[in-house]
Amino acid sequence: MESILTSIKKMLGIAEEYTHFDPDIILCINSAFSILTQLGVGPEEGFAIRDAAPTWADFIGDDLRLEMVKSYMHLKVRLLFAPPVGAALLAAMERQVSELEWRLNAAVDPKEA
Numbered sequence: 001m002e003s004i005l006t007s008i009k010k011m012l013g014i015a016e017e018y019t020h021f022d023p024d025i026i027l028c029i030n031s032a033f034s035i036l037t038q039l040g041v042g043p044e045e046g047f048a049i050r051d052a053a054p055t056w057a058d059f060i061g062d063d064l065r066l067e068m069v070k071s072y073m074h075l076k077v078r079l080l081f082a083p084p085v086g087a088a089l090l091a092a093m094e095r096q097v098s099e100l101e102w103r104l105n106a107a108v109d110p111k112e113a
Helices: 004-011 022-039 056-060 068-081 087-108
Strands: none
Touching: 004 022, 004 056, 004 068, 022 068, 022 087, 056 068, 068 087
């Protein structure tokens, strides 16, 4: 099982053992989960993590259409936690986040797409 917190830390380049930033990263992850809930992705009642125990399967189950949630979460947390300095990279990441939001919404509600 793949821990949500551990995988996001890995994508941010932070070692699993280094826990100093965990509260900040968890806050950013939970903010992104709130956005995903508003988009109709994940459990209807919402989802949040408190530590490294929750896994991606806890959030998306075995729905392969939602694998892009992992990329979305990485980009969203990166923008919140450690945004890039360069304007071009920032704009590219924001465009990718917008596209993933649209695609995730379409995946869970294809009639509206």
